[in-house]
Amino acid sequence: MILIAAVMAGIARLGVPTPLQASILAAVHGPLMVCAFFGTVISLERAVALGGAWVYLAPAACALGGVALVVGLPPEAAALLFVCGSAVLVAASIEVIRRHLAAHTVTLLLAALCWLVGNLVWAFRAEGALPVAAWLGFLVITIAGERLELTRLLPRKRAALPMFLLAVGVVSAGCLMSFHMPDVGNRVFGLGLLLLALWLARYDIARHNVRQSGLTRFIAVCLLSGYGWLAFGGVLAALGGLEVGVPWRDAALHAVGLGFVVAMVFGHAPIILPAVARVRIAYHPAMYFPLVLLHLSLALRVASFAPALHGLHAASGVANAIALAVFGIVIGSRVSRAGGHPRQSPIRRQNAGPGRSE
Known part of the structure; x- marks a missing residue:
């Protein structure tokens, strides 16, 4: 859903007629694609590699941030969720270094x-x-x-x-x-x-x-x-x-x-x-x-x-x-x-x- 929303928002930015919701999301095409979609995917890959339950907080926060943007919540709310997701990814990356420098x-x-x-x-x-x-x-x-x-x-x-x-x-x-x-x-x-x-x-x-x-x-x-x-x-x-x-x-x-x-x-x-x-x-x-x-x-x-x-x-x-x-x-x-x-x-x-x- 997030990827589709991000792509449709990108099409709307080009001036192509799209559903109203996609036009509304045009301004957040970048956050949807980078933070919501790729942030979720990369964080999920890191969580699978580490295997700890707490690491899954990162993809969960990023996915929720994407949902927040799609349903029309203020971008500030999504931004805070992306901050949480990226902070957990930083912690997960430190754990990876602890295991293998x-x-x-x-x-x-x-x-x-x-x-x-x-x-x-x-x-x-x-x-x-x-x-x-x-x-x-x-x-x-x-x-x-x-x-x-x-x-x-x-x-x-x-x-x-x-x-x-x-x-x-x-x-x-x-x-x-x-x-x-x-x-x-x-x-x-x-x-x-x-x-x-x-x-x-x-x-x-x-x-x-x-x-x-x-x-x-x-x-x-x-x-x-x-x-x-x-x-x-x-x-x-x-x-x-x-x-x-x-x-x-x-x-x-x-x-x-x-x-x-x-x-x-x-x-x-x-x-x-x-x-x-x-x-x-x-x-x-x-x-x-x-x-x-x-x-x-x-x-x-x-x-x-x-x-x-x-x-x-x-x-x-x-x-x-x-x-x-x-x-x-x-x-x-x-x-x-x-x-x-x-x-x-x-x-x-x-x-x-x-x-x-x-």
């Missing part, structure tokens, strides 16, 4: 902290734009941390980890600077995104797995295509694309939010869903169709930012939503119930080795 677990904590700070600013700052850099930083750094973990499967050059830490540090610095110096902070944030995209393209295991076949290759294609959009979004952000009123702001936001993050969702869904929901997802080449539709429609959206192309821009946004729906249908058609295998967290599943990971 490593660069990737520290990175996941940093991502949660970016989200918490962004939510606090949104909840308690009287005026100002949404904390876009902090929210996007939460998603990007989380994904980067999870990808860093998998580089252990490859021989890694000595400079790889310092370069990763530098890129994540620049992204984080941009997030923090954006609260006090938005123009400079957002540009630094964009530079960090570009550095991180280059690191992922160079060191991620996907560049090796793309030579494989079946599901392994599909996941690698999702990841590598997403890294391209992350680099593009980083360049646009470094050129001032996250500033309100800039013509290519929509392109910068959605290059990262759709091109990168959603491509990561397409790639990781066949791994995360079986771990969380105890189902099997059988690979089929039809999985490529929504991925291609996503990238083509996003490319059209980016190219049609000029006011004279508003109709084409809106149509491409609708096509983005259709790509998400088609992916859900394709994945749903490939789901079957798992056997009696014990539930396994995504992190442990990925740690099983190349044959069972991306």
Whole structure:
């Protein structure tokens, strides 16, 4: 429900006729998508990995925050719920570090902290734009941390980890600077995104797995295509694309939010869903169709930012939503119930080795 509401709100922002409720939610499209939907999903994944009942307070609070926005409660109430959810995720990330101190677990904590700070600013700052850099930083750094973990499967050059830490540090610095110096902070944030995209393209295991076949290759294609959009979004952000009123702001936001993050969702869904929901997802080449539709429609959206192309821009946004729906249908058609295998967290599943990971 929350994802559908967020997508419909995004369509309404493009000026496409939508039901009245979607038009009302247009102003909170970002919080619905980042905090309510992705916040719930990421927190739930962390809760499954840890196994403690208290960790489930994070996805519960995020889901309730999304419901609060959908039913029309004041955004301040939802913001406080998102603050609670992100605070629990921070605590859960600290617990992960306590159990296993490593660069990737520290990175996941940093991502949660970016989200918490962004939510606090949104909840308690009287005026100002949404904390876009902090929210996007939460998603990007989380994904980067999870990808860093998998580089252990490859021989890694000595400079790889310092370069990763530098890129994540620049992204984080941009997030923090954006609260006090938005123009400079957002540009630094964009530079960090570009550095991180280059690191992922160079060191991620996907560049090796793309030579494989079946599901392994599909996941690698999702990841590598997403890294391209992350680099593009980083360049646009470094050129001032996250500033309100800039013509290519929509392109910068959605290059990262759709091109990168959603491509990561397409790639990781066949791994995360079986771990969380105890189902099997059988690979089929039809999985490529929504991925291609996503990238083509996003490319059209980016190219049609000029006011004279508003109709084409809106149509491409609708096509983005259709790509998400088609992916859900394709994945749903490939789901079957798992056997009696014990539930396994995504992190442990990925740690099983190349044959069972991306």
